[in-house]
């Protein structure tokens with residue numbers, strides 16, 4: 001997808017009030033010329049539709065001239081018990097009709113938030129394709145078997161890294177982290193099975209809404225959102241004003 005966005009030279013001039021030498025953020029905007037999306041083309045459930053868009057994003061990533069890097073990178077937003085939000089990028093490692101799965105440390109900041117408040121959102125920022133997908137739902141831990149299966153598929157170094165890092169805790173220095181890793185590497189040489197840490201595992205985000213956003217000209221974007229009352233209810237497709 002090479003022509004999903006184009007820059008309008010008429011809109012690149014300076015804006016009053018912007019500091020000299022700074023990027024002119026007020027005038028910085030892309031013009032979307034992408035094809036629209038229609039309700040009639042959308043399947044009954046959002047997972048199938050996600051599969052179509054994900055396949056496009058992944059094909060872009062696989063193509064050396066493609067515009068997407070790490071199509072499975074998504075922004076996970078959580079909120080703590082007081083409603084204070086935070087966001088970070090993680091990698092989608094699986095999805096099916098049960099939900100969207102990522103792996104992390106169960107003692108990290110995001111995990112503490114989820115323990116207090118399971119409501120989360122996921123955002124896939126496929127900007128170069130003028131697309132984004134936003135999922136809202138609740139996060140639940142994957143079963144231990146599923147976690148262990150995925151952990152075993154990770155490279156040896158990443159397995160050790162999961163043990164070496166008390167994710168999101170304050171540490172004294174980089175040297176401290178490197179020493180912890182070196183000690184683990186000596187204990188578990190390459191080729192040896194590393195057990196999955198008990199404080200590490202997956203979350204499955206079970207969606208209650210999935211929005212597909214397609215950028216269009218004149219900011220008249222297409223937004224189609226699947227919603228359902230609960231995980232056993234059927235999906236309804238809605239069109240949202242841009």
Ligand SMILES: Cc1cc2nc3c(=O)[nH]c(=O)nc-3n(C[C@H](O)[C@H](O)[C@H](O)COP(=O)(O)O)c2cc1C
Pocket residue numbers: 070073086087088089090091092102103104105108109110111167168
């Ligand atoms: C491209 C990218 C992919 C990442 N993937 C993961 C991931 O799959 N799991 C994870 O725990 N952190 C991942 N991170 C690091 C997180 O963004 C974050 O720094 C970390 O999870 C700690 O977040 P927290 O303190 O909010 O819990 C990734 C970061 C980037 C930039």
